[in-house]
Amino acid sequence: MAAPTPTPRKFLGRLSLPERTFVADALRAETVGGVLLLVAAIAALIWANTPLRDSYETVSNFHIGFASLGLDLSIQHWAADGLLALFFFVAGIELKRELVAGELRDRKAAALPVIAAICGMAVPALVYTLTVTIGGGSTDGWAVPTATDIAFALAVLAVIGTSLPSALRAFLLTLAVVDDLFAILIIAVFFTDDLNFAALGGAVIGLGVFWLLLRKGVRGWYVYVPLALVIWGLMYNSGVHATIAGVAMGLMLRCTKKEGEEHSPGEHIEHLVRPLSAGLAVPLFALFTAGVTVSGSALTDVFTTPETLGVVLGLVVGKAVGIFGGTWLAARFTKAELNDDLAWPDVFAVASLAGIGFTVSLLIGELAFADNPVLTDEIKASVLIGSLIAAVFSGILLKLRVRKYRALVDDEERDEDQDGIPDIYEQDKPEYHLRMAAIYEEKAAEHRRKAQLAGASHDGGDSPA
Helix, strand or coil, X not given: CCCCCCCCCEECCCCCHHHHHHHHHHHHHHHHHHHHHHHHHHHHHHHHCCCCHHHHHXXXXXXXXXXXXXXXEEHHHHHHHHHHHHHHHHHXXXXXXXXXXXXXXXXXXXXXXXXXXXXXXXXXXXXXXXXXXXXXXXXXXXXXXXXXXXXXXHHHHHHHCCCCCHHXXXXXXXXXXXXXXXXXXXXXXXXXXXXXXXXXXXXXXXXXXXXXXXXXXXXXXXXXXXXXXXXXXXXXXXXXXXXXXXXXXXXXXXXXXXXXXXXXXXXXXXXHHHHHHHHHHHHHHHHCCCCCCXXXXXXXXXXXXXXXXXXXXXXXXXXXXXXXXXXHHHHHHHCCEECCCCCHHHHHHHHHHCCCCCHXXXXXXXXXXXXXXXXXXXXXXXXXXXXXXXXHHHHHHHHCCHHHHHHHHHHHHCCCCCCCCCHHHCCCCHHHHHHHHHHHHHHHHHHHHHHHHHHHHHHHCCCCC
């Protein structure tokens, strides 16, 4: 007898209830942070393009810190190296959780989003490199269009009033997590200058102590916060970008629950730190980074200078083609069938949304062209324009399917028996159907009572002449 044909796996299928709850909570905080990020970016542009622009430069370049510790930095520098360490700390926790308890735990399920994310970074880098090679520009900025800003993307969804089904939201979040991982590796490998091995050794020892305290179950913010600051300072002075310290500490946290725990330590700390990261750290970074001078000639230069054109094309074209192409090819070769409720244009729309590369793209742009302030500002402008184009394009695509998405979201959130669990997750539970039968019987009895009252009223009433 021939072996049964295996059932093809569903791509973008329904999430488990715990995963859906986690994704919803995580993206809710990111959406609020994304709106604040959008407001901060607009405020930076207004501040830098009004008569107050001199004060913007003065505040951004104002130095504060401890010169004896090598930490006498400008406000803009503190935002990029200090505040973003919180952002990458949360990214490290997200990555750890995805690897041990989330979508990346199952290698087969993780294959598609991982391949999509890799292609979504490789193709923009290739588009940039081809553009600057043809135009005779510098290839130093190849990594600028490779990053996706999940918070900004969610802010766009909030502004246009589109709610994605949980499977698409989880796909976007997984893309962003893998994207952050490779962005971290790019920063660590390609943007590390002269190493101070003494400071690097001190940072590694500090991380070892951090890990040991976690394993011993030591608790108390007053232990970990000072230690984290020491590790960050040593990492900064080592020549390795200081945000790597945040990632390393995030990856060390335990993200699996033990018996009796409602949340793992990693999830608990992420819940505490995420509002600080999304609501303060990233918006302040945007405020002191996105302030570039915008003029007619500057906008024209974005589309004529090879480096800036490469960034725009990388974000708008490279991201969409890379993520969609990688996903389609991976699904074809793994024989993973697309969820019946969705279509490939939905995947392309999300891929286009991933072209919004703001926070990490701005950071990489500063690192790539640190010795050329003029080109750095032009690269920032190209990131803003490329992200804006990607936002408008993806917004149009998503709006075309908004009715379908709303219907799917309503189905996911419907809870007619009001037990706190969406009905879609209880279809195989007899007790759910018994509860629903009792609810409908009660409604039927109420309608029969109303029918009798209406009939009695009609029989006893005066007949019309």
